[in-house]
Amino acid sequence: MPVRIVLRGLIDLLAPPRCAACDDTLEPGDEGFCVVCAPLLEPLTGAEGAMAAMRFGGPLASAMRRFKYGGRSELARPLAGCMAGRARELVAGLDAIVPVPLHPSRLTERGYDQASLLAGELARVVGLPRRLDLLARTRPTRVQASLPRAARLANVEGAFMATPRARGLRVLVLDDVRTTGATLSDACRALIEGGASRAISLALAAAEVDDDGALGA
Numbered sequence: 001m002p003v004r005i006v007l008r009g010l011i012d013l014l015a016p017p018r019c020a021a022c023d024d025t026l027e028p029g030d031e032g033f034c035v036v037c038a039p040l041l042e043p044l045t046g047a048e049g050a051m052a053a054m055r056f057g058g059p060l061a062s063a064m065r066r067f068k069y070g071g072r073s074e075l076a077r078p079l080a081g082c083m084a085g086r087a088r089e090l091v092a093g094l095d096a097i098v099p100v101p102l103h104p105s106r107l108t109e110r111g112y113d114q115a116s117l118l119a120g121e122l123a124r125v126v127g128l129p130r131r132l133d134l135l136a137r138t139r140p141t142r143v144q145a146s147l148p149r150a151a152r153l154a155n156v157e158g159a160f161m162a163t164p165r166a167r168g169l170r171v172l173v174l175d176d177v178r179t180t181g182a183t184l185s186d187a188c189r190a191l192i193e194g195g196a197s198r199a200i201s202l203a204l205a206a207a208e209v210d211d212d213g214a215l216g217a
């Protein structure tokens with residue numbers, strides 16, 4: 001039996017797995033969401049599903065808030081699990097998964113980069129490398145959720161630059177939440193302008209944006 005699986009069993013005994021949204025105890029060996037939360041998750045299909053794996057809201061929103069603002073970096077694993085099916089459909093013929101880069105100043109505030117952690121887990125699941133050396137942020141952007149739509153669109157214009165290593169590669173660009181889609185399109189555009197031969201995007205969750213710019217649930 002591989003060491004990783006033995007270790008996993010030991011960890012489950014010492015600290016049983018818990019629901020990513022409500023912390024209810026899961027059966028040993030289970031991971032992700034409990035039997036109450038799991039049916040409330042909303043996978044997206046069709047045109048919506050081409051842009052994000054899930055609808056933002058309910059237990060997914062709780063899990064993402066805990067992941068992003070509650071210091072729960074270990075939730076990257078169940079959250080990446082929510083997008084694994086969609087990612088598998090998209091990654092045929094691609095070379096790498098590229099998380100939307102967080103500006104270093106924001107990384108210092110939070111202590112970890114949630115898109116990068118998600119990309120790492122997803123990359124492991126679909127068998128592609130996560131590449132952190134292909135795309136850089138050229139200037140910090142204000143937190144998107146706090147801005148009205150027009151300001152959000154202007155806020156990300158030209159915020160990214162591809163590195164020379166992106167040349168000729170086909171990549172999946174990954175972010176945690178998609179609102180207007182401006183961040184992901186800007187990142188893809190920067191990669192193509194920098195010589196990447198293909199750049200498609202996927203977010204874990206698509207959120208509605210209301211008039212005051214707050215993230216809808």
Ligand SMILES: [Zn+2]
Pocket residue numbers: 019020021022023024033034035036037038059
């Ligand atoms: Zn739950």
